[in-house]
Amino acid sequence: MPNAMKRLVPLLWVLLLCAGGPAKAQQAATSVLRTLRAASGGNSWDKIDAIAAIGTKQSFGLSGEYSSVELLGSGFFKRASDYGILRNAEGFDRSGRWRMENSGGLHPLDSDEAAAVARTEAYLAARGYLFPMRNSASFALERSGGKGAHEFDRIAVTPAGGRTVELWIGRNDHLLHRAVMQLATWTETVEYRDYRRSGVLLLPFEIATDNGDQPEAGVARISDYRVITASAANALLQRPGPPRDSRVRNATGRTVAPFAIDEHSGFPIIWASLNGGEALPFILDTGGHDILTPDAARNLGLTIVGGGFSLGAGSNSTAIQFTKVNRLSVGEAEIVSTPFTVLHIDLGETTDARGRRLPIAGLLGLELFERFRVVLHRNGTVEIEDPVIRFASEHAALLPITFTRDMPLIEATVAGHLGTFAFDTGNNAGLIVSPGWA
Numbered sequence: 001m002p003n004a005m006k007r008l009v010p011l012l013w014v015l016l017l018c019a020g021g022p023a024k025a026q027q028a029a030t031s032v033l034r035t036l037r038a039a040s041g042g043n044s045w046d047k048i049d050a051i052a053a054i055g056t057k058q059s060f061g062l063s064g065e066y067s068s069v070e071l072l073g074s075g076f077f078k079r080a081s082d083y084g085i086l087r088n089a090e091g092f093d094r095s096g097r098w099r100m101e102n103s104g105g106l107h108p109l110d111s112d113e114a115a116a117v118a119r120t121e122a123y124l125a126a127r128g129y130l131f132p133m134r135n136s137a138s139f140a141l142e143r144s145g146g147k148g149a150h151e152f153d154r155i156a157v158t159p160a161g162g163r164t165v166e167l168w169i170g171r172n173d174h175l176l177h178r179a180v181m182q183l184a185t186w187t188e189t190v191e192y193r194d195y196r197r198s199g200v201l202l203l204p205f206e207i208a209t210d211n212g213d214q215p216e217a218g219v220a221r222i223s224d225y226r227v228i229t230a231s232a233a234n235a236l237l238q239r240p241g242p243p244r245d246s247r248v249r250n251a252t253g254r255t256v257a258p259f260a261i262d263e264h265s266g267f268p269i270i271w272a273s274l275n276g277g278e279a280l281p282f283i284l285d286t287g288g289h290d291i292l293t294p295d296a297a298r299n300l301g302l303t304i305v306g307g308g309f310s311l312g313a314g315s316n317s318t319a320i321q322f323t324k325v326n327r328l329s330v331g332e333a334e335i336v337s338t339p340f341t342v343l344h345i346d347l348g349e350t351t352d353a354r355g356r357r358l359p360i361a362g363l364l365g366l367e368l369f370e371r372f373r374v375v376l377h378r379n380g381t382v383e384i385e386d387p388v389i390r391f392a393s394e395h396a397a398l399l400p401i402t403f404t405r406d407m408p409l410i411e412a413t414v415a416g417h418l419g420t421f422a423f424d425t426g427n428n429a430g431l432i433v434s435p436g437w438a
Contacts, residue, residue, distance in 0.1 A: 029139035029155045030132045032169055037130045039174035041201040045130050048072055048201075050233030052226045055205075057081045059218025060320060061307030066220045069228075069236040075122025078237050081218075085305060085324050086339040092118055092125070093237050101289065101406060102322075103338050104243035105370035111402040111409050111420065113184050119162030124179060124190075129157060129167060136160040144171070152177060175202065184404060186211055198225040246371040246386075249332040253389025257331035259284070259382035262350045266428040269350050270382055272364060273329040274300055280361035281350045284374075284382070285426030287407040288365035290328070292340045293347060296361035297323050304342050319344035330364070333372055333384040363426060366406050 037045065050071045057066035064083035071077065078091035086102040097109040097118040109118065128135040142154040145168060152168040168178035179190045188211035192204035208219045228236075248255050259270050271279040277300060285291075297304055302323040321342040328335045340362070347360035368374060368384075375383040401408040401423065408423045419437055 025140045029141040032153045033129050033132045035174040036169050044200040048227055049230040050228050052228050053222045054224050055222040057218050057220045069233050070125040071233045072126050075126035076237055077125040085322055092122055100240050103367045107403055109403050111404045113404045116163045119159050120165050123159040246335045248386040253386035255331035255333050255384050256381050260380055265348055268425050274325050275327055282362050282364045283426050285363040285365040287424030288363050288426045290340045290367045291343045292362040294342055294344055297342050
């Protein structure tokens, strides 16, 4: 048989199976997944409880230590990176999906969107695709991708209650090379490279994640894999403890500071001191992180490291770096040894109490809200409370919030229609409704 015909036979076989409807398409996908299982370890996978890995990770021009643990039975996982100037982690356990942002603050990922994505993340961590007959997931073999030596079978997998993920499996080596998942506002692509033997298993020693400007993005290079027991994995899955880097410097646990809505931009402005210096204007941003402009960082004599980009509206992107502040103070509330993102963006100016126009130094966001209870008053003050010391009972009009990533979400109605909305005080563009929801 000519070589060209040999290459066409598998494709024709797949097309014939797919023409038979969903059942045949699922059978074709299952056949490809069985070759993936055989190529990466075969029946040895049946004896694996959990896999732990250590190595390094590069992200945003930073390099640091990386570790991960994945429990195959449940799909519980934990991944952590420590770059020195900042560290972050994420995981999924019996209490749900969680995330530790760059300064060590911890919050759940508990929105409906996050729950659906977590089911698929758990499926991938459990290597559910290696056990296609054991898991409640639907499969569909799609049109092949790539060319020649880099040709792939693409399988769309939808775990029960989860988000569809597209698996790219090499036709030559029958290994998983890529997992692509469409999230709410971006696409996440995980690439698996540099497969090597680790005991009886064939595992990727380089894992690259691309999802815009999220903390998980970057390239992890594994130096060692270990097969461990389920009990050992559960010990490693423990969440980090709460950061012990904040306080209100008085016995009441409460402080009051100036707050105003800028008359030109509409941004909520508060004044904060960095490293004991003069108070500077910051946008109080419920939808963002602690950010400094490059000019503000240089004027404070801070060391700036790293390099990368952060996605903005549409296809825009902005250069991004990092620095660390010894002490951030708002009134008598303070956070010590906290990282700031240095974002190369002009935030404009605002007016101080003496009528001077001053450049806005940056944003104060999630890091403040994770550590304190923050109440904005119409009389031009912001009240900051240590939740460990006091709870202000007069603040009774509370709404539940959830998270998909780092921005708080609330339920609201527009024209009588209930929906989930991001609550973002750092956005001065007014109400935004996504096209799909509209």
